[in-house]
Amino acid sequence: MLDSHRFEILAGVAVAFAAYQLLRSSDNIPTVGFFGNLDSIYLILARRRKEFHEKYHSKLGPIFAFGMFKTHISVSDPDENKRILTNTDEFGKEALKDIGTGYLDGSLLALETGDEHKMHRALVQPAFGPTHLKHTAVATMDTVDELAQIWQSKLSDKPFEIDVFNTMNSIAIEVMISVLFGGNVKVLGKTADEKNSMWGNIEKSVGSVMTFRIVTPKILWGVLGISRYSKRVVDMKKRLEDSMTRMVENNDPNREGWKMNVVDRLSSALDSQKLSREQILAEMIGFFFAGQDTTANTLTFMLYELGLHPDVQQKLYNEIKDFELKDESDALRYINKFKYLDCFFKETMRFHPVVPTIGRLVVKDCSILGYPVKKGSDEKYYKNPESFNPDRWKDDQINPNAFQPFGDGPRNCIGQKMAVIEVKYAIVQLLKHFVFTNVEQQVEYKSVIVSSIKGVQVGVTPRS
Numbered sequence: 001m002l003d004s005h006r007f008e009i010l011a012g013v014a015v016a017f018a019a020y021q022l023l024r025s026s027d028n029i030p031t032v033g034f035f036g037n038l039d040s041i042y043l044i045l046a047r048r049r050k051e052f053h054e055k056y057h058s059k060l061g062p063i064f065a066f067g068m069f070k071t072h073i074s075v076s077d078p079d080e081n082k083r084i085l086t087n088t089d090e091f092g093k094e095a096l097k098d099i100g101t102g103y104l105d106g107s108l109l110a111l112e113t114g115d116e117h118k119m120h121r122a123l124v125q126p127a128f129g130p131t132h133l134k135h136t137a138v139a140t141m142d143t144v145d146e147l148a149q150i151w152q153s154k155l156s157d158k159p160f161e162i163d164v165f166n167t168m169n170s171i172a173i174e175v176m177i178s179v180l181f182g183g184n185v186k187v188l189g190k191t192a193d194e195k196n197s198m199w200g201n202i203e204k205s206v207g208s209v210m211t212f213r214i215v216t217p218k219i220l221w222g223v224l225g226i227s228r229y230s231k232r233v234v235d236m237k238k239r240l241e242d243s244m245t246r247m248v249e250n251n252d253p254n255r256e257g258w259k260m261n262v263v264d265r266l267s268s269a270l271d272s273q274k275l276s277r278e279q280i281l282a283e284m285i286g287f288f289f290a291g292q293d294t295t296a297n298t299l300t301f302m303l304y305e306l307g308l309h310p311d312v313q314q315k316l317y318n319e320i321k322d323f324e325l326k327d328e329s330d331a332l333r334y335i336n337k338f339k340y341l342d343c344f345f346k347e348t349m350r351f352h353p354v355v356p357t358i359g360r361l362v363v364k365d366c367s368i369l370g371y372p373v374k375k376g377s378d379e380k381y382y383k384n385p386e387s388f389n390p391d392r393w394k395d396d397q398i399n400p401n402a403f404q405p406f407g408d409g410p411r412n413c414i415g416q417k418m419a420v421i422e423v424k425y426a427i428v429q430l431l432k433h434f435v436f437t438n439v440e441q442q443v444e445y446k447s448v449i450v451s452s453i454k455g456v457q458v459g460v461t462p463r464s
């Protein structure tokens, strides 16, 4: 029974899963069985984790157990997931600490719960305040204007088709480096390979080590070349640290008070010996990982949906077409006026969640969903869940716990407001310059941060 064992819980937006380290399954929870476990290993290694959870939740209901070596539990009940994410007494974040060992040690993402996490979070939180959110809005608009120039000059006002992910990733990198690290990099117009030669492919390298660690017991990590001491992990860490060190060296040390960005705040903790150099670099790697492909894929899926739904695009354009940001201090107030943009943003995040699972470890005896549990589905929380319909967000009936793309509780996304501002301003500005059209294509997902396996091809026409 759950009450008597130690579980790792991965609670999520749409789905969640949990693990405990004993070689036994839980008595009452529906399980995926032997073949389901083979399926889980195959789908998770193929980076199709989202598909695995959706498949078995639709078969088995809001809670199921899986795992050959550890038993994991996946929970998709919104209210129970809210309880798991906000109850730090029973559910900790050690699951991620393990899979981040060797390259994320000491970062907010991977820290244990408790005082150390609180100290880090309090230290960097002011770097996500109104000053920085305004900076995000302006940096995003400037970056998209630059992109418009690049696209227009290259293509002399003719329609063209493009895989938009790499470009959205460049926007996310430029904005993030400017706002969090005070840097000024120009990567718009560069290919993915050119960018990878600057930082390494953080999603691929970090993501593949994470994926292997999720499906294999810790005891095998050395043999599989994914332990803290494996060459692959050591090389990856060094490369990431070198990149972050260069950013620290280029940082302007003269900002004070509310103007201080993440690097300024981390560096001040180095001076006061609260953090070591390694912890600072790990924290920066964590931000670089957490803030890049999450935002970029959300933007990519938004452009995909705009192409697919010209009516939605027109409605959105009508809402934003007269917008001009004359005064930076209005940036936050203005963006909240766009109600349809907000519905469209939420619907894209519901339909294409980029972080569909969140991990937790049960650290205290407890029960989940009080077994046995009834079968259920998304239908319970959203009418016609399979249709893309931004207007559903005008409906106050939606249970807010069914929509937690940024997590909840003390470990929720510290970059949430920044991501929302960035994504919304990017869409406003992109729509002012271009019309997006659909290119016949089905999106197939891969994780860790969910993206489309074959990229996302979108038709782009300069707006006359």
Ligand code: HEM
Binding pocket: 093, 108, 109, 110, 121, 176, 180, 286, 287, 290, 291, 292, 294, 295, 298, 354, 355, 358, 359, 404, 405, 406, 407, 408, 410, 411, 412, 413, 414, 415, 416, 418, 419
């Ligand atoms: C669409 C964009 C984004 C999505 C969907 C997203 C999603 C999430 C989620 C679900 C969590 C909670 C994980 C958990 O509870 O275990 C999280 C945590 C976190 N996110 Fe984001 N995120 C996004 C953008 C960003 C950005 C732009 C940054 C940085 C600027 C960022 C930095 C972080 C950090 C540092 C944490 C760990 C916080 C802690 O444990 O205290 N994220 N994010």
